[in-house]
Amino acid sequence: MTDSATTGILDAVTVPEGEGRPIPDAATREVIGHAPVHTVADLDRAIDAARAAQPAWNALGHTERSRLLHEIADDLEAHADELAELLSREQGKPLNGPNARFEVGACAAWTRSAADIALEPEVVFEDGPVRAEVHYDALGVVGAISPWNWPMMIAVWQIAPSLRMGNTVVSKPSEYTPLSVLALVEVFNRHLPPGVLTAISGDREVGAAIAAHPGFDKIMFTGSTATGRRIVESSANNLARLTLELGGNDAGIILPGTDVAAIAETLFWGIFINTGQTCASLKRLYVHDSLYDEVVDALAGLARQMPMGAGLSEDNVLGPLQNEKQFDVVTRLVDDARERGARIVTGGEPAPELGPLFYRATVVADIEDGAPLVDEEQFGPAIPVIRYSDVDDAVARANASEQGLGASVWSADPDAAVEVAKRLQAGTVWINNHGAINPFVPFGGVKASGYGQEFGAAGLKAVAAPKVISR
Structure with missing residues (x-):
């Protein structure tokens, strides 16, 4: 029909x-x-x-x-x-x-x-x-x-x-x-x-x-x-x-002193655009100790309020996983994070009342590199938020992936953000944004x-x- x-x-x-x-x-x-x-x-x-x-x-x-x-x-x-x-x-x-x-x-x-x-x-x-x-x-x-x-x-x-x-x-x-x-x-x-x-x-x-x-x-x-x-x-x-x-397992780094309220919605869509099914969406987020709880709470609040459902409804802005294979990938990675002791702040489960391939927008905290949800490209509505205290360590962890499509740096200090951006191994590094593309600006990846x-x-x-x- x-x-x-x-x-x-x-x-x-x-x-x-x-x-x-x-x-x-x-x-x-x-x-x-x-x-x-x-x-x-x-x-x-x-x-x-x-x-x-x-x-x-x-x-x-x-x-x-x-x-x-x-x-x-x-x-x-x-x-x-x-x-x-x-x-x-x-x-x-x-x-x-x-x-x-x-x-x-x-x-x-x-x-x-x-x-x-x-x-x-x-x-x-x-x-x-x-x-x-x-x-x-x-x-x-x-x-x-x-x-x-x-x-x-x-x-x-x-x-x-x-x-x-x-x-x-x-x-x-x-x-x-x-x-x-x-x-x-x-x-x-x-x-x-x-x-x-x-x-x-x-x-x-x-x-x-x-x-x-x-x-x-x-x-x-x-x-x-x-x-x-x-x-x-x-x-x-x-x-x-x-x-x-x-593929891209894009990292974002939020530097100390960033105005979380000012970036929250842009950050959310950098992660959850197309329900996370985007090669150059933000897949792992490194947040300084001083802002960690505030960022986690802001993302979780937005995730809870964004309408999800069938695409033809004018009210919805998040949809299903496109296919069963990808639904299974997201489910496996989030379940593994839970079993490792990570904190599922919001989501973390399917939404069967919406349809067979819907998975709730998910924010996962208290997780580290080495967990598959961090190391693998999840390509779905689930973001691991990783705590750091030293910027050099955050850059090293962001660069540890074999992939290098995109990355982002979030800061109230543009000069500091540019200095960090220069050190990230990615084809594109955005500042206070993620995934924004322009038909006149070259786009492509490095590494794998x-x-x-x-x-x-x-x-x-x-x-x-x-x-x-x-x-």
Whole structure:
């Protein structure tokens, strides 16, 4: 069954029952549509079509491709309500707050930014008549593998800059959220020539085939570190360029003297955005002794009052875990913390009265490094709050993770915060914020959180082939 508001977009992307895989509503588990089950043979055909379409698409030039991207952004905005409601049902995030409507708006914003960012040839050497310039050409065909937590937005991060630079794209959504990305691609394809962008809704076999396929010139992947390592191995034979945005166990450090009341709500959303299911959300929080109890109480108070429930309710701002596997991860990590003697300040249990995959917003205190809830990426609505007394020790513990996607420093003293930020091993360090991203500011991880950058001019260069012209 489908809601009337989403029927139009669903009709364009779903297949009849019996011909596809049922996709449940994340909150109610009611089937909302059936996703096509594409195969490796379908992938081969999509790559062939992309390869054939790429020269003409590239020949259009930046001005025409940018004009089409602006048309697409306009169309995304025109269908924002339909897209947000489908996204809310399939992924689980509520319409309001930094959730479904926010995500669809971000799709339009990132599409426009990909169209508008200037990327002129760079003069890197000039001495009299001798001159060397770096130009950026299309790579060819891009394979884009996106995750289930921000399915539309992250797909756009991969698709829009690739198209702007003259590449064609084959996009594979997560098996958990295919309909949202199929709907997104449906809107894009109302403005693009055939073969320029194709979505392949397949299983893990199809994803593995993308990484190893000789028809791709570039692979973009957002997902787990373990899968990222497999993609690196699989791509060795064809030497496709890679952009990997992998897992993050982001640390935050609250310095002494911080005004807790002033930062509390921003801190809360840095942790619990998308019910904690965000690669670059704050996953472990180190708080100085002098502020520890105040921070724990502030977070717990906000966690208790934030409305949680089905996404289509206009009142809710926290939703369910998207799938059973992630629900089980969060449950295991919080139960382990309890068994270790950590203090469950609020939450710490499922909310079955809301639905089968809801887990209450959870604040865990009196816990140390070494507990799985601290050392592993929980990717859900549970935050461990760790006490520290020495800033150098807090920095060392924050850096002890193999991952380094994001981090944050919270302080009333901007200069002190910057000094600590310089010492943290992360691709982005925010001050008095966490997870705030900008389409014009490069974003990417270090260590086991991947490599390559997205957004801004750096993101355009990442989906292009640099060519030096010397004269």
